[in-house]
Amino acid sequence: MGMISRVRGRIRSDSFSKIPSMKSEDKIANIVWLLSLVLLLPYWAPRGLLVALGGAWLMAAYTCLVVPVLISANYKYPARWxxxxxxxxxDIARxxxxxxxxxxxxxKAVYAPVENAELIFVKMTNLSTMLSQLLLFTACDRLFVEHSKLTSLYSLMFYNVVTYSVSYVRELCLKEDWSPYVNLTRNSQVKHLAMSATKIVLEWTKAVTFIVTITFVLLALGLEQGLDNYKPTALYTIITGIYYLLTERTxxxxxxxxxxAMKLERLEGMxxxxxxxxSRGVTTALAVPLVPAxxxxxxxxxxxxxxxxxxxxHGRHRLGEALVKMNEACGSLARFRRATAEELATVEDVCAVCLGAMSSARVTPCAHFFHADCLRRCLATSDRCPTCVRPYIFC
Structure with a gap:
């Protein structure tokens, strides 16, 4: 019996000692990997099941809650493979x-003609803007409005009416010449009858159109006449309103x-x-989640x-063009340091370009102070100091 027990002990010690014991981190990594597979199963479920349980909104909420947790857990406890x-x-990518x-x-060579057509389309600002607005409004109409019928067209028409009203009020506020007559020349007092009559008719037409437009809007919203098919939801109104405000030229x-008017010195007049x-970043971000929906x-x-x-x-051309302009402006000013509050208090001078007071400024190598935007405009035409006309030499 003693011999048998010694043999069993030797066999047990020789065999099981050679089996590598799994570390606790490896066990946790395997558990995390298996749980990730289980929690990702809803993405492989039939579409009808998820629609019955809540549809795209349930799937979006599930994605926002679960997927970041899975990514962080697998990053902290990675499996061996x-x-x-x-x-x-x-290696394959290399x-x-x-x-x-x-x-x-x-x-790229094949896509070049298409890219040229896209550039021509983007240059036609009014057409491209209207088409992008119509497409996004239609997408929101199909997603956020139940039993939608022409809601997107109603919305676009209403927003255009508001835009016309805003542009007309802005024109009245900025108008300097209120005379209904047109002179033959700038310094002449002789009136041009035909042009004066045309101007009077045009101004009266604008005023009457504005009054009729405001009356129509008040009647439509107050009495709800002719709006049987216009039933927008709050989410639809928010998305379309933000998109329109950030794409319309007015x-x-x-x-x-x-x-x-907020006078943010950090923006430096840019x-x-x-x-x-x-604006282009927000509008592109608004359109991105609509595609998978x-x-x-x-x-x-x-x-x-x-x-x-x-x-x-919109993102590749318009947002890309805006980013290029911003990077060029920031890159041209990066060589010039910002003036400190003590320096501005000591100088007590005005910008030599715009003759305005300086609450923030950039300093040139020749120790002259300018507004950042004024200096940027000067750099677009010359690489010399506007005051002493010396070339910039940076140490």
Whole structure:
């Protein structure tokens, strides 16, 4: 019996000691990987089940809550095969780099005529803006309005009416010459009868159109006449209203003025450039989530059009152009340091370009102070100091 027990003990010690024990981190990594598979199963479930349980909204909420947790958990406790898979993918990408570059060059050559057509389309600002607005309004109509009928067209018409009213009021506020007559020359007092009559008719037409427009809006909203098919939801109104305010030219001209009134010194007088980037970035971001939502409801043609016009063309050309202008402006000013509050208090001078007071300024190598926007405009025409006309020499 003693011999048998000694043999069993030797066998047990020799065999089980050679089996590697699994570490606690490996166990946690395997558990996290298995739980990730289980929690990702709803994405493979039939579409009818998810629609019955809550549809796209339930799936969006589930994605926002679960997917970040899964990514962070797998990042903290990676399985053993994760590094090997990453290394294998890097090796494959390194081997395919040459053929991929050749394929990309061929695709660029094929896509060049389409890109030229896109540039021509973007240059037709009114047409491209109206088409992007109509596509996004239609997408929101299909997604957020139940039993929608022409809600997008009603909305676009109503927003255009508001825009016309705003532009007319702005024209009245900025108008300096209230005379109904037109002189033959600038210094002449002789009236041009034909031009004066045309001007009077035009001004009266604008005024009557404005009054009729406001009356129509008040009657439509107050009495709800002719709005049987206009039943927008709050989410529809918010998304379409923000998109319209950030794409329509009339409001794009007003946003820099409103931002300039806030007198944010950090912007350094480049409010139009910042507004261009912010507006195009927000409008592109609004259009991006609509594409998978339309695809979820199997509206493939509308999803493709929204992606191509509102995301691809709008983001690639308009947002890209705004970012290039912003980077150029910031890059041209990066060489010049900001003036400190003590320096501005000591100088107590005005900008030599615009003759305005300086609450913030940039300093040139020749120790002259200018507004950042004024200096940027001067750099666009010359690389010399506007005051001493010396070339900038940076140490």
């Amino acid at each position: 994760y590094p090997a898979a990453v290394k294998l993918s890097r 081997k395919l780099r040459g053929p991929t570059a050749r394929v990309v060059s061929v695709l 409001f794009l001209e007003l946003w820099p003025i409103a931002l300039s 409010e139009p450039l910042y507004i261009g980037v912010w 339309l695809a979820w409801y199997e509206r493939w043609r509308l999803a493709i059009l929204v992606f191509y016009v509102c995301v691809w063309i």
